[in-house]
Amino acid sequence: MRSRTTISPELREWILATTRAGHGVAEVLRLMKEHGYDPRQSRSIVAEVLKLPLATLLASTAGGAPQGLRTQHPEAPEVRIDGHAIGVSLSVEAPALRVLENILSTQECEELIALARPRLQRALTVDSEGRQQMDRRRTSEGMFFTLNEVPLVGRIEQRLAALLRVPASHGEGLQILHYLPGQAYEPHFDWFDPEQPGYGAITAVGGQRIASVVMYLNTPARGGGTAFPELGLTVTTRRGSAVYFAYEGGDPSSLHAGLPVLDGEKWIATKWLREQPYKRPKKA
Incomplete structure (x- = not known):
């Protein structure tokens, strides 16, 4: 609890x-x-x-009311998007969290892995100034697709946009991560802390993050689940399923972690959504 x-x-x-x-x-x-x-x-x-609401408080201390869209939470038992049936097998209200079944087909999972594999590098996180940095808490390898980079990515982005009622333009590029045995990502928040000195720079390219979708591209032999310590909940990594959670820019109960892979490997695709259209930062 x-x-x-x-x-x-x-x-x-x-x-x-x-x-x-x-x-x-x-x-x-x-x-x-x-x-x-x-x-x-x-x-x-x-x-x-x-x-x-915590999001309202955060926005008021960051210099104004929140500007932009909020996601619509999928409701059980299922949502149909262009004939694609996505099951909702678990619902939590605080934070808004859903376990989604059949969000990706087996073929889509395999194609994403094949496209990402040659481009993998040590996964980075975003520092307080909005720059990519190496972080000891994240030990996986990863890569980013740009928006609509290939037809498969564009199709998945449109599916998520229809499911959550947020235009694809509000999403950051799809990130693929690969974990080997022992690799993990320690507890963290996906939203940006308004008290960090680089908050303005990070949010200038699309506003605050409002929700995350973690899609599982394979099923590890053991371990690798997504844990939510404040909820006492661990979502099992199963190919084709996903966990969606919204945090309105600052819900502490959205704390989560990628648990260590104990046997086999783990592949995931993560989509972060912003309250405003996202513009990819220019490289320095």
């Missing part, structure tokens, strides 16, 4: 009294930080006390 932060009556009353006195959310968070509270925990506490 998801753990919840305990809020003392004194802290709750202080937050309410401070906001009643005319101080904004940003000022409350600043004061809490000065008194030793972790900023991420503070945002969750203030959101709960003031009964604000």
Whole structure:
């Protein structure tokens, strides 16, 4: 089960009294930080006390209301996209999370692996300035397709756009990752922290990330699931299925990890969606 932060009556009353006195959310968070509270925990506490959606609070402290689209969450038992039946086998409401079956065919999985294999390099993450960097937490190899790079990629992008009601132009390039035994990706968030110094640069190319779709291209012999520690949930890696989760730009319960592959290998295709049309950053 998801753990919840305990809020003392004194802290709750202080937050309410401070906001009643005319101080904004940003000022409350600043004061809490000065008194030793972790900023991420503070945002969750203030959101709960003031009964604000966390995404709204994050947007207000980042300089304005959120601009752009939000995804539509697929509903059970299945959604049909151009005759393609996608099953919804698990639904969680906070964060909005769905396990999707048959999102890719066996042939599509095999073709993506074949196209990606010659282009694999050590997988990178995005640093606080929006640059690609080597990260010890991610030990896989990977590559990116550009939007609509080949017909197969374009077809998958259009399927996701229809499923989630967000235009394909709001998606970052499809990333393929390859994990060998022992390789993993430690717990992390896909959304960008507004308190990081490079937040403006990262979001200038499409706004905040709002949702992720992790599609499984094969079934490892053992291990390799996608874990959500705050939910006590692990999604099994099975070829053709996917896990979709939305976080409105800042839900802490969307913390997730790629568990170590114990036997065999793992191939996944990841799609990150933005609140605005995505423009690929120019290389320095």
